[in-house]
Amino acid sequence: MRKIIITGAGGYIGSVACDLFLKKGFNIVALDNFSRGFKSPLEFLKKKYGEDRLKVYEIDLAEDDIGAVFEAEQNIEAVVHYGALCSVNESVLHPELYEKNNVIGSQRLIKAIKQAGVDKIIFSSTCAVYGNAKEMSITEDASTLPVNPYGESKLKIEEEIKNSGLIYVILRYFNVCGATDEGDIGDSKKPSVHLMQNAVRGVLGIEPFFLTCPTVDTPDHTPIRDYVNVVDLNEAHLLALLYLFAGGESEVINLGTGTGNSVLSIIKQVEEITGAIIEKKTTQARVGEYPRAVADIKKAGSILKWQPKRSLSDSVNSLVKWYTSHPHGWDS
Numbered sequence: 001m002r003k004i005i006i007t008g009a010g011g012y013i014g015s016v017a018c019d020l021f022l023k024k025g026f027n028i029v030a031l032d033n034f035s036r037g038f039k040s041p042l043e044f045l046k047k048k049y050g051e052d053r054l055k056v057y058e059i060d061l062a063e064d065d066i067g068a069v070f071e072a073e074q075n076i077e078a079v080v081h082y083g084a085l086c087s088v089n090e091s092v093l094h095p096e097l098y099e100k101n102n103v104i105g106s107q108r109l110i111k112a113i114k115q116a117g118v119d120k121i122i123f124s125s126t127c128a129v130y131g132n133a134k135e136m137s138i139t140e141d142a143s144t145l146p147v148n149p150y151g152e153s154k155l156k157i158e159e160e161i162k163n164s165g166l167i168y169v170i171l172r173y174f175n176v177c178g179a180t181d182e183g184d185i186g187d188s189k190k191p192s193v194h195l196m197q198n199a200v201r202g203v204l205g206i207e208p209f210f211l212t213c214p215t216v217d218t219p220d221h222t223p224i225r226d227y228v229n230v231v232d233l234n235e236a237h238l239l240a241l242l243y244l245f246a247g248g249e250s251e252v253i254n255l256g257t258g259t260g261n262s263v264l265s266i267i268k269q270v271e272e273i274t275g276a277i278i279e280k281k282t283t284q285a286r287v288g289e290y291p292r293a294v295a296d297i298k299k300a301g302s303i304l305k306w307q308p309k310r311s312l313s314d315s316v317n318s319l320v321k322w323y324t325s326h327p328h329g330w331d332s
């Protein structure tokens with residue numbers, strides 16, 4: 001059985017990843033400092049797949065001894081690195097936090113990976129590295145000009161990985177949405193920064209829905225983004241890992257759907273799918289945002305043989321299941 005490390009395993013995408021990788025027969029060593037993530041999904045997964053298949057280490061990548069994990073856990077074959085702070089708005093207010101947590105944390109992780117003799121990494125990057133791209137759909141060759149410290153921190157980590165000698169797949173995600181298909185694992189960010197998640201909570205009457213987007217130069221004046229389902233996204237990580245195990249070369253690959261939706265269009269679709277009306281309140285606009293980000297995903301298709309399978313409606317329905325059973329997400 002292959003054994004891998006997943007960092008940020010207690011977070012939204014990382015916990016869904018653990019579920020998928022365990023389902024596919026991997027053993028997982030989960031690292032998280034639980035600053036933003038939760039222990040409950042990992043406890044849930046231990047019960048689902050067995051204690052021996054999922055080891056959990058509470059560890060801060062930016063401060064603690066990562067080498068000790070590799071010493072305790074022999075035969076790690078790769079690292080899938082999701083662990084990071086990822087709020088654009090917060091990064092503008094506290095750029096130093098993003099430098100320390102994301103950049104220094106990743107530098108320390110890379111060093112520990114190399115010292116342990118492991119040579120493969122899959123990295124969670126973001127479309128924020130492109131910044132305010134001019135292209136209608138953004139290819140991996142587009143210029144990287146991040147417009148916020150979050151995007152800058154991710155671009156710096158990409159460079160560290162490229163220069164590290166590790167074999168890598170850097171995955172640049174666009175906007176991630178949805179929960180597991182069964183709705184048993186999902187996002188619990190407090191406060192949530194994800195539009196579709198918040199819209200579904202608004203529909204279910206769990207929390208008031210606030211429009212937080214700035215006015216931008218798009219047809220309805222709200223930002224256009226590319227919303228990719230979290231299980232589809234993690235299936236691409238699995239394919240990326242299998243690609244590296246099969247001897248594939250290092251690559252940078254976008255993960256999205258190739259389709260853009262404005263904020264208002266997402267709200268309308270959530271209303272149509274659920275048959276409910278969202279009461280929209282406005283509040284202070286987020287900072288560090290840009291008008292449009294839609295992925296060109298041909299490279300993911302040609303190299304990883306990956307295509308997103310789940311529709312927007314699938315994502316909304318999975319969120320309805322998730323928030324119906326966990327109105328406020330994981331509580332610990």
Ligand SMILES: NC(=O)c1ccc[n+]([C@@H]2O[C@H](COP(=O)([O-])OP(=O)(O)OC[C@H]3O[C@@H](n4cnc5c(N)ncnc54)[C@H](O)[C@@H]3O)[C@@H](O)[C@H]2O)c1
Nearest residue numbers: 008010011012013033035036037060061082083084086176
């Ligand atoms: N959610 C999105 O739409 C999106 C889009 C693009 C990229 N990403 C990237 O995907 C990854 C996961 O995002 P998410 O939405 O699951 O976020 P999340 O906040 O739910 O999960 C991140 C996890 O990393 C952990 N973490 C943070 N700093 C750490 C540190 N120093 N040491 C150990 N653990 C640490 C947190 O506690 C949390 O559990 C991030 O790297 C993010 O930048 C997310």
